[in-house]
Amino acid sequence: MDWITTPFEVGFVARAALAGLLVSAMCAVAGTWVVLRGMAFLGEAMSHGMLPGVAIAALLGGNLALGAMVSAGVVAAGVTGISRWRRLSQDTGIGLLFVGMLSLGVILVSRSQSFAVDLTGFLFGDVLSVRRSDLLILAAALLVTLVVGALGHRSFVALAFDHRKAATLGLRPRLAHAALLGLLALAMVASFQVVGTLLVFGLLIAPPAAVALWAGSVHMIMCGAAVLGAVATIGGLVISWHFDTAAGATIALATVTAFFLSAIATSLKRRPTAEVATVPSPRPAPELESTS
Template identity: 55%
Template structure:
């Protein structure tokens, strides 16, 4: 039993567990819509597009999460504006915003004479460095995200499965889409400090994708979200436990575990389906 609880006796590991589970819940709620709306590329672009805000906040000695949030909001608005003002597809708009923000961030970092911007922490995260104030910010983000998802559940549902119906019912599809992008930005901003921008999909995509494999046949989105949240919390705990005893990077371990669980579930489901067909 001591093997399973020993790491969390350390206050910094316990804080990491609390913060990680909160982020896992937020990413499960929003990540489910990312999967259903096929907005994975936007999440990827967002995770890199936060660099300018993070770099400026770091150089000024401000809160990195706030800097990342401002950068994410600018990028979300830019994606919607570019798509509306041109005939280009949304993927092209996202790609253009992605390279613009990432390049700007690199320029800011390269012009800095100090080592204030820790790109390693930005890319790979530092879950064990989470502070109490960060946990409060994450709690606020979870509450805001859950409230927005509850308010916009019907418009999100219509926009995802029948966009024409969303127009017919006057559910403001453009505003609904912007709100969804902002929520993805919220989850990404909160997650980057936990697992880093390169590994953010370990929480934003992994658990919801696994939950979709296990429960998509039910057609019940709340069930998928609940299962994704449970999977995410279990992966946070297991990843921290493994990283403690194996002396590996915590963020990468959590993300790798999330991917492994996804592929195990996918393989198991395919094997069961083939066995049922042959029976």
């Protein structure tokens, strides 16, 4: 037991754990809708699409979070605009913006010789350097996420399963889609300075996807994803402490590992049922057929 609790006796590790728990809860809400709507590629594009805004803000000495928010907003608006062209799918717009924004970010980063360390922190985060002010920002972002998620729950459900029905019911699917993109951007922007875009994307997709394999409702997916993300955060920090590995990357790997374990467990549980279902029912014995 001491092997697990000892790391959290240190102040910065305890703050890192609390930050991870807040991010896990926030990403569980936004990530559930991302998984149900099949928007994982959009999440990845938005996470890496924040790079130009962060780079410009760093080069100008401005606020990194503001730069990230503007950049994420550009990606969201671009995807929405391109998807209105009937001849182009949404994936096409996401792919173009993903490559374009990432390329622009790399070009901007290459203009500064001192940006290498900042870029590493942007991708992998520095969860062990979380400050009290960062925790307050994450707590406020989580509160906004919960409020928006609760107010838009009915619209999000209809949008996730039947876009046309959502419009028929007067649930304003375009507004719901915009709000969903806002939740996704908020999760990314509020978390990247603390845990990096790699960890944010891992917590955003892996826990909801793992729980969605066996959960029966949206609320179960959200709650299960929050718990799974919390377990991955604590486990990743413990492993990072004892084996001297990168904390953010270890937590991200723990979330992905949890998904594959859930997928394997689900397949093993369903296999016996499938085998029984495929076994043909035995034919009546010959003597019973002759006596009938």
